[in-house]
Amino acid sequence: MAYKTTSLGQAVLRASAYDNSYLLPAMQRPYVWEKSDAIKLFNSIYKGFPIGTSLLWETKSSGDRKLGANRVYKIPFAKTESNHLYEMPVQEGQDITLVLDGQQRLTTMNIALNGYWESKKEEREKMFFNMDVEPSNKSKLPFVIADSVDGDNYIPCHDIMKWKTRDLFEEYVSINNISLTLNWHKNINNLYSRIWVDEAFCYGECKAETMGDAVDIFVVSNSSGKSLDMTDLIMAYLSTSWDTIDAKNEVKTLVSELNKKFNKSKPFSTKSILKIFLCVSKDEKGNLLPSSTSNILKSLDADLIKRLENQWIHYRKSIFDVCTLIERWGLAKAGLLKSTNAVIPVLLWLMKNNVDITSETKDVAQNLELARRWLLMSLINGVFGGQSDSAIADTRKTILESNADSLAFPLAGLLKDGVKHGKYAFYNESDIMSFLSNLEYSKDNSTISLLLYLVRGSYFKGIDRDTAYHLDHIFSKSDNPLVFINNIGNIQLLPSKDNQKKSNRHPKMLWNSDNYGDEFLEMNILPVNPLYTDDGNYLIYDYPEKLIPNREVHLSKKIASLLELQ
Known part of the structure; x- marks a missing residue:
């Protein structure tokens, strides 16, 4: 394959919204490079390092553009959360140049020199060049991406697109008094040469006859770089x-x-x-x-x-x-x-x-x-x-x-x-019980939540789709320094409004009341009858050391029953 070269500035100009000579085919991936990748790329450009080759396909537009396969898109000038691509309207038979490989680099240069990065705060961040930094400097990066910078030593990289000729560049230097500072003039002149003089944009020309051929070439050419x-x-x-x-x-x-x-x-x-x-x-x-x-x-x-x-x-x-x-x-x-x-x-x-x-x-x-x-x-x-x-x-x-x-x-x-x-391996109730006994609040919250959703959701209206549920200690940690206070037997799935209402009230006062009926207690595997009679008459809500392990047993039985295990 024969390769051609042009300056990076000319390549970006063809990719820009002012020209739109370079376009993206429908098969191209979204733009995925991060700001750190952009900084590394421009640092390499500034130092005169090679930045890899691109692959272009000069072809003619064909087919119904209503279909995704035949659409072509503008090269993005902004990195946003949606990464939306804008379709380029073209006519049947129109000559177009599609970028099959090198899209990430070309898009990055277009964003840096013509566009912006949208921050999480929806601020438009741009790239700036620090004229104090020489190409040989290994401790400080010459480029920064920010919404704004302080200091006369910085220029916006958007200005680089104003330097299409040596005369325009020298005029820019003069107007901005850059020539008065020898170091600044030397460094910005180096940047000008890298972008507009050196033919650092190297590209091969794809000889595909059809879009199918182009896809095959795209697959091979994209086997390196960001993982495809x-x-x-x-x-x-x-x-x-x-x-x-x-x-x-x-x-x-x-x-x-x-x-x-x-x-x-x-x-x-x-x-x-x-x-x-x-x-x-x-x-x-x-x-x-x-x-x-x-x-x-x-x-x-x-x-x-x-x-x-x-x-x-x-x-x-x-x-x-x-x-x-x-x-x-x-x-x-x-x-x-x-x-x-x-x-x-x-x-x-x-x-x-x-x-x-x-x-x-x-x-x-x-x-x-x-x-x-x-x-x-x-x-x-x-x-x-x-x-x-x-x-x-x-x-x-x-x-x-x-x-x-x-x-x-x-x-x-x-x-x-x-x-x-x-x-x-869950074969029976014993396996379930063994599994539950090793779960601990905080460490296993996701698993505990899933188990309690499994149980509570099996009841009619047990789970409301629009309600937020919290993992809640039946007996508070502050009042009960028991070793098993964080066991699943002491954790219930509680609607957030009930959790706020509960505060640190004792279970005996809360659950053994008219505010919560039998259905609520059953779906949370809580004793409906608070009178514990196995070895005496007393209220089980007064004895966390009995209720917690007892509830684990009942949770195991319920889960085994739901899974139809013996």
Whole structure:
């Protein structure tokens, strides 16, 4: 491949909004470089170091621009939270130059010289050059990114784009009195040479005939630099090959819609949405695709890509339904979905049986409850941690091999898969009891929360989707210096308003009152009858050393019953 060169300034000019000669194809990844990467890049430029090569494809616009595969985008001039790409309107047959490799570097230079970085406070931060710092200085960086800087020794890097010729540069130096300070003049002259004189932008010209050829070249050329994982590659193929769906925009929109259900936790990403999609999609024979993304990539051809496009709408609705259930079960607000792969068995069961989650029939309600129990236990047991592809394969098999004529959710079979792939083996009530006895408040809060959601959520109206629940000590730590005061037997799941109302009131005064009925006590596994009679008549709420271990036993029995364990 023959390479050409031009100055960095000319390359940025072509990438800028003033020119838009360089554009991004639909397959390109979002801009991912951080501010620290930008500082390193410009430090290398200032020192005269090579910054790598780019790959450009000079072609003609073709096809319906309403489709994602044929759209082209402007190179971003800002780094924002959304990283939104702006489409470039082009005409059929128009000459365009697409950046296949080097996008991150070119975008970084465009942001530094023409745009800004948006901070968490929504301030527009820009890059500045410190004229005091010589290229040989190893202790101080010559570039800084900030909303503003103090000192005449700093100039905004935006000014660099005013230096297109030597005359314009010298005029800038004179107007700003930079020539009066010898060191400043020497350093800014060095920067001018690096950007506008040296032909440091080196690029190869892609000879692809079609977009398909360009994708193949894109895959090879992006095998270095910021890691391009299997999901990025599949997204590249889908975004340039789907006929009726803008894959990149569809996935981005779905991620945003689902994460809105999860308060602040935002568990879903482009990678996880695509991974889950591929795990519930089928090939031409009606078989599920491999659980390994790398194996899917090997078999990704035009027919499979079209088949995936046809399955997207069903998947989109189904995963939205699953997240609606998770929201209904209270797990979304609590931020307890720590593994998005855990939704795959539930999602596949919904899709296989065309389950209507709004149905109020007894059969649907009972099986949705079994699905809830499985999801919670899979999160408790870390079933999809580590080598999750194997767990995905086994749980998918269990779902598919369950009775085709029955809606029944295969809880028992999935729990066996959980024993195989999870951290713990739960065969019976004794195993549950042993597990609970080793949990401790603070250290195991996420697990304790999941267990108590499992129990409380099994009761009618036990969990309200819009209510925040807190882990609360039944007996306060300050009044009871018992060694087991942080055991799960002393922890309950309490609505935040009740927790505030409770304050440090003694359980005997709080739970043994008319304010809380039997249903409340039962769903929290608290004694409905406060009179403890096994070895005498006394109020159990007066004896934490008896209530706490006794409650652990009852929690174990309840959980074992919910999981249908002996």
